[in-house]
Amino acid sequence: MASTIGFIGLGNMGGPMAANLVKAGHRVIGFDLSGDAMSAHADAGGEKAGGVAELAAAAEVVVTMLPAGKHVRQIYQGEGGILENAKAGTLLIDSSTIDVDSARVVSAAAAEQGLAMVDAPVSGGVGGATAGTLTFMVGGSDEGFAAAKPFLDIMGKTIVHAGGAGNGQAAKICNNMILGISMIGVCEAFVLAEKLGLDAQKLFDISSTASGQCWSLTSYCPVPGPLPSSPANRDYQPGFAAEMMLKDLKLAQEAANSSGAATPLGAEAAALYALFCNSGGEGTDFSGIVKFLRGT
Ligand code: NAD
Numbered sequence: 001m002a003s004t005i006g007f008i009g010l011g012n013m014g015g016p017m018a019a020n021l022v023k024a025g026h027r028v029i030g031f032d033l034s035g036d037a038m039s040a041h042a043d044a045g046g047e048k049a050g051g052v053a054e055l056a057a058a059a060e061v062v063v064t065m066l067p068a069g070k071h072v073r074q075i076y077q078g079e080g081g082i083l084e085n086a087k088a089g090t091l092l093i094d095s096s097t098i099d100v101d102s103a104r105v106v107s108a109a110a111a112e113q114g115l116a117m118v119d120a121p122v123s124g125g126v127g128g129a130t131a132g133t134l135t136f137m138v139g140g141s142d143e144g145f146a147a148a149k150p151f152l153d154i155m156g157k158t159i160v161h162a163g164g165a166g167n168g169q170a171a172k173i174c175n176n177m178i179l180g181i182s183m184i185g186v187c188e189a190f191v192l193a194e195k196l197g198l199d200a201q202k203l204f205d206i207s208s209t210a211s212g213q214c215w216s217l218t219s220y221c222p223v224p225g226p227l228p229s230s231p232a233n234r235d236y237q238p239g240f241a242a243e244m245m246l247k248d249l250k251l252a253q254e255a256a257n258s259s260g261a262a263t264p265l266g267a268e269a270a271a272l273y274a275l276f277c278n279s280g281g282e283g284t285d286f287s288g289i290v291k292f293l294r295g296t
Contacts (some may be wrong), residue, residue, distance in 0.1 A: 006059030010037040014065030016130040017155045019044035024154045063093045069102030076106045092117035100112035100166045100255045107165035116144040119168040133157040139167035176248040180269040183216040190223050208264035224286035236288035243282040245272040
């Protein structure tokens, strides 16, 4: 059955996600501060809302895809925001990647009003958003997850319920902290191998079937040659940009600080990605940090 969906944040990710909801037959009322994003949404068959309040009052489901926690808090809890204007029974889905604490605060405020909310950050990038093959990591109640799933199924391929409110964000930053740390480890090994005269292909062949095996090595090898599909073979065009990795590593550090978890390698990875980004690497693929570690 067609629903009226309000979609706020029609950027690189939100634009194609909203377009997939339109294609599936839903009425999608969009809002973005950018006129270009609004025009692209209209071109894809969506409707334009005059603002957040109007959108929230009209929608049965609201999806947000915004840059950071401060935007999400403002749009949901601020004056003229979603919580002030949503009808009873409206389902709220935030797919932005934000800090766990903000996700839990906004979800609790929604619950106080009797509104179901899930945090549903994604992995898969713009390609996945366009193809409708994103992975959604979802935090919220069983009822919230069940209500959100039919809509997430349109925009994604893998939909995982990670637990209560905020656990979607927790899953995303824990996974990406593993990824950031493991990528640096693999890059350091290739740099050391070069110094020792060990051929990159030989290291790949040995480690990909030995205890050094990991996704950063075998699915995303950071040096050209062994894995033709990896960004290393196209001068580190992203892929997954280093600045996005830095964002997620900073969120992981915020969460570690506020929860008291010791994550010394996560802290080191965040520091190294900050140095890499500040030295001009922010727009390159995150595996390009191998060049920085090599000193080139
Ligand atoms: P983007 O900057 O392209 O889009 C964000 C959009 O939000 C912009 O169009 C902006 O105008 C709009 N916006 C900001 N404040 C607003 C407000 N107050 N009202 C209305 N619109 C507002 O960013 P993106 O790449 O689409 O990323 C969105 C989210 O998805 C981020 O949290 C990001 O971390 C996450 N994410 C991105 C990728 C990726 O590959 N780009 C991958 C996974 C997750």
